[in-house]
Amino acid sequence: MRRKIVAGNWKMNGSKDLAQTLVGFVRSQAASLDNGVEVVIIPPAIYVGDVVESAGDVLSVGVQNVGQWGSGAYTGEISAEMAVDQGCNYALAGHSERRQIFGESDEVVAEKVQRILADGLHAVVCVGETLQEREAGDAEAVVASQVQKGLAAVAPDQWQRVVVAYEPVWAIGTGKTATAQDAQAMHASIRNVLSEMGAPADEISLLYGGSVKADNAAALFAEPDIDGGLIGGASLVAEDFVSICRSVPASI
Numbered sequence: 447m448r449r450k451i452v453a454g455n456w457k458m459n460g461s462k463d464l465a466q467t468l469v470g471f472v473r474s475q476a477a478s479l480d481n482g483v484e485v486v487i488i489p490p491a492i493y494v495g496d497v498v499e500s501a502g503d504v505l506s507v508g509v510q511n512v513g514q515w516g517s518g519a520y521t522g523e524i525s526a527e528m529a530v531d532q533g534c535n536y537a538l539a540g541h542s543e544r545r546q547i548f549g550e551s552d553e554v555v556a557e558k559v560q561r562i563l564a565d566g567l568h569a570v571v572c573v574g575e576t577l578q579e580r581e582a583g584d585a586e587a588v589v590a591s592q593v594q595k596g597l598a599a600v601a602p603d604q605w606q607r608v609v610v611a612y613e614p615v616w617a618i619g620t621g622k623t624a625t626a627q628d629a630q631a632m633h634a635s636i637r638n639v640l641s642e643m644g645a646p647a648d649e650i651s652l653l654y655g656g657s658v659k660a661d662n663a664a665a666l667f668a669e670p671d672i673d674g675g676l677i678g679g680a681s682l683v684a685e686d687f688v689s690i691c692r693s694v695p696a697s698i
């Protein structure tokens with residue numbers, strides 16, 4: 447059965463205090479979650495150590511980005527190996543903010559995915575179309591291409607550590623969410639693409655992201671191909687994030 451995952455991407459938000467209080471609260475509540483969801487906290491890298499400490503062995507921790515290199519003269523970057531060293535087991539790759547603001551191409555995303563997987567982390571690979579691409583009727587083709595290129599070099603024994611997050615760019619931080627039906631249709635299409643690539647598509651968790659809130663999570667997570675969510679803004683509010691974690695049905 448596929449893993450059910452709710453991951454909170456703090457982006458460039460948070461503090462040492464939030465790493466203690468919010469994560470401590472989520473950890474205390476996670477103990478009573480009976481839906482089998484894996485909860486992942488993805489803070490800015492500078493707070494990873496604090497979050498790992500607060501998370502204990504109840505929550506998983508990830509980084510938002512890694513360099514595509516092993517180690518060396520890359521001022522300002524952190525490596526996947528360092529994330530492992532600090533106790534992380536997840537890393538994002540290809541978030542639309544990295545693609546748009548930092549100019550990351552599909553090729554760079556693929557290199558980062560390789561690093562993440564080679565060093566033993568789970569890769570959460572983000573894909574999604576812009577509003578313009580959706581309105582032009584190109585959404586499925588754009589997303590399929592991002593999946594094919596970003597995951598081009600995944601080895602057969604690495605698929606079990608691949609997670610794909612579908613995040614329509616127009617839904618991120620805007621308050622606009624894809625309807626559960628539209629999100630489901632794209633997830634089914636992504637699963638199809640993965641299958642065509644020779645991946646064990648039915649075993650790969652597909653997360654939805656983009657303005658997931660406490661009041662719309664349950665409808666999204668009820669869809670058969672939506673295995674959880676990647677949560678931005680709402681992951682910074684402890685009660686909301688826990689409520690989203692509770693919205694995952696017991697069996698997907």
Ligand code: PGA
Binds near residue numbers: 455617619621656
């Ligand atoms: P949002 O962000 O929930 O604030 O829309 C989601 C994301 O970018 O991962």
